[in-house]
Amino acid sequence: MVSEAEWDEAQARNARLRWVSSLVGLVALAALMVPAMILGEAVGSGASRFVVSAGSLIGLLAPIVWLLIRTADQQQRGSDEKIRALTHELADALAIADKDAAERDVQVKRQRFESRLANALDMAEGEPEVIEVIERSFAAVLPSAPVELLLADNSHAHLRRMASASPTGAPPGCGVDSPEHCPAARRAQVQRFRDSDELDACPKLRNRPEGRLSALCVPVSIMGRTVGVIHAAGPTEPQVDDDCVEDLATLAKLAGARIGLLRVMAETQLQAATDSLTGLLNRRSFDSQVSGIRRVQPVIAVAMADLDRFKELNDTYGHDTGDRALRVFAQVMRDSVRTDDVIARHGGEEFVIAFPARTAFQVRDALEAARVRLDAALTVAGLPRFTVSFGVTDATEGEDLASVTARADAALFEAKHRGRDQVVVHDGAAMMMRQATPTADA
Numbered sequence: 001m002v003s004e005a006e007w008d009e010a011q012a013r014n015a016r017l018r019w020v021s022s023l024v025g026l027v028a029l030a031a032l033m034v035p036a037m038i039l040g041e042a043v044g045s046g047a048s049r050f051v052v053s054a055g056s057l058i059g060l061l062a063p064i065v066w067l068l069i070r071t072a073d074q075q076q077r078g079s080d081e082k083i084r085a086l087t088h089e090l091a092d093a094l095a096i097a098d099k100d101a102a103e104r105d106v107q108v109k110r111q112r113f114e115s116r117l118a119n120a121l122d123m124a125e126g127e128p129e130v131i132e133v134i135e136r137s138f139a140a141v142l143p144s145a146p147v148e149l150l151l152a153d154n155s156h157a158h159l160r161r162m163a164s165a166s167p168t169g170a171p172p173g174c175g176v177d178s179p180e181h182c183p184a185a186r187r188a189q190v191q192r193f194r195d196s197d198e199l200d201a202c203p204k205l206r207n208r209p210e211g212r213l214s215a216l217c218v219p220v221s222i223m224g225r226t227v228g229v230i231h232a233a234g235p236t237e238p239q240v241d242d243d244c245v246e247d248l249a250t251l252a253k254l255a256g257a258r259i260g261l262l263r264v265m266a267e268t269q270l271q272a273a274t275d276s277l278t279g280l281l282n283r284r285s286f287d288s289q290v291s292g293i294r295r296v297q298p299v300i301a302v303a304m305a306d307l308d309r310f311k312e313l314n315d316t317y318g319h320d321t322g323d324r325a326l327r328v329f330a331q332v333m334r335d336s337v338r339t340d341d342v343i344a345r346h347g348g349e350e351f352v353i354a355f356p357a358r359t360a361f362q363v364r365d366a367l368e369a370a371r372v373r374l375d376a377a378l379t380v381a382g383l384p385r386f387t388v389s390f391g392v393t394d395a396t397e398g399e400d401l402a403s404v405t406a407r408a409d410a411a412l413f414e415a416k417h418r419g420r421d422q423v424v425v426h427d428g429a430a431m432m433m434r435q436a437t438p439t440a441d442a
Contacts (some may be wrong), residue, residue: 013075014268021068021071024064024068030372034183068238072150109243110243110246110247110250113140113250114250117133117137117254122258123396124262126262127259130259130262131149131345134162134163134251136165137251137255138163139165141244141247141251142165142240142248144167145166145233145240146164146165146166146167146232146233146234147165147175147230148161148171148230149162149163149164149165149229150162150176150229150230150231151227152179152227152228152389159228172232173208173233174229174231175231179228181224182229184217184229184241185219185227189219189225190218190219190245191215191216192214192216192239192240195213196208196214201215202215202217205320207217208233210233213236214235215232215233216248217229218248218249218252220255221253222257222259222260223260223264228256230251232248255393277327278327278345279327280344281343281344282344282347283344283345285341286343286346286352286354289342290401290407292393293342293354293356297357299356299357299358299394300354300356300357300358300394301358301360301362301394302352302392302393302404303360303363303367303392303408304350304391304392304408304411305329305350305351305367305388305389305412306349306350306351306388306412306416307387307388308420310325310348310349310386310417311421313386316384325384325386328344328377328383329351330351336366336367336373337353337366338357340357341353341354341355342354351410358424360393360394360425363392371387371388371421371423387420387421388421389412389420390412390423391409391412391413391424391426392423392424393407393411393425394426410426411424411425411426412424414430
């Protein structure tokens with residue numbers, strides 16, 4: 001590398017050489033002119049003596065001139081060499097600057113993509129919206145290749161296609177069925193397969209309808225556990241460039257983090273809203289949901305259910321059997337109501353059910369069927385036989401939920417009074433008078 005000081009020194013030497021050469025030439029000319037004239041006088045006569053003097057002078061000056069020219073030429077070659085070195089260094093510096101600029105452009109583009117992706121995922125309120133962001137990202141990163149996202153189900157045993165994007169409309173169609181069977185997911189690192197016919201290619205790439213292909217597989221982790229993979233397929237040439245691989249890795253990281261956060265939030269909300277033993281809604285969640293339903297649906301029936309002689313069941317067979325009995329009844333009720341109906345554990349062995357857009361007499365048959373289904377479910381579960389009593393009523397317009405539930409509870413009280421294991425529809429003041437009459441254990 002030629003420094004600025006070295007270049008300045010070379011230029012100074014060239015300048016000194018020019019002055020020295022000129023001075024040496026003048027001195028040599030002056031010093032040799034007299035001997036040349038003397039030689040001319042001695043050898044020639046007339047006009048010939050001038051020729052002899054000139055020839056003698058040229059002969060005496062020639063070695064000095066040659067020496068000066070040779071010295072100047074060497075100096076010039078040295079300067080030219082430094083110029084070539086500087087030119088190469090400048091070219092290398094420009095190439096490095098261009099490379100650095102290109103890398104900065106790529107880095108800026110990648111950071112912009114990551115920032116926009118993070119913002120889009122942050123605005124996604126649920127997994128369906130996250131999946132939509134992922135599919136749009138697929139189209140932006142690899143617009144000319146089919147890409148898909150495979151995620152494990154809740155058991156982490158099976159992979160399902162959650163998102164895909166393709167210029168032809170057909171996904172890559174990876175045949176892997178479990179995270180354990182996917183090299184990228186199992187190794188938790190990006191896998192690039194240049195040719196499906198190569199010895200070390202993923203076996204799932206072989207024998208596809210499109211023939212030989214290349215593939216890129218990027219693992220997706222949620223809460224530190226690899227649960228899926230982003231899979232892209234294409235022709236053996238050209239290969240997916242490193243920038244696209246980095247973008248897909250960024251997508252896998254951010255999407256996995258967002259899905260994991262949403263699942264944790266959903267699980268936390270579910271735990272807060274449900275009864276841990278039966279999995280049904282708890283009382284507070286029931287009140288919230290039913291209040292929302294009543295704002296848009298004025299017709300609604302509410303039923304209270306209570307397991308008959310549940311204390312005797314607990315005392316005789318133990319609390320574990322009692323807990324199993326509660327879970328079996330909860331499942332029977334899930335199977336007996338519509339998806340729009342709302343069922344919750346009200347407390348202890350008592351349950352409450354809301355039936356939007358139905359009257360008390362319309363739901364009576366459904367509750368009677370639940371009683372019959374309970375008996376069969378107990379036999380299958382190997383539990384001691386027990387029965388259930390129901391009280392049901394209609395909500396009047398503008399009536400608060402507590403009042404509706406109290407009337408349903410009064411009907412349940414009547415069912416107990418009549419001998420249990422039955423459905424009673426609230427019929428007004430006469431039933432309310434029954435509550436003052438002592439009854440046997442529920």
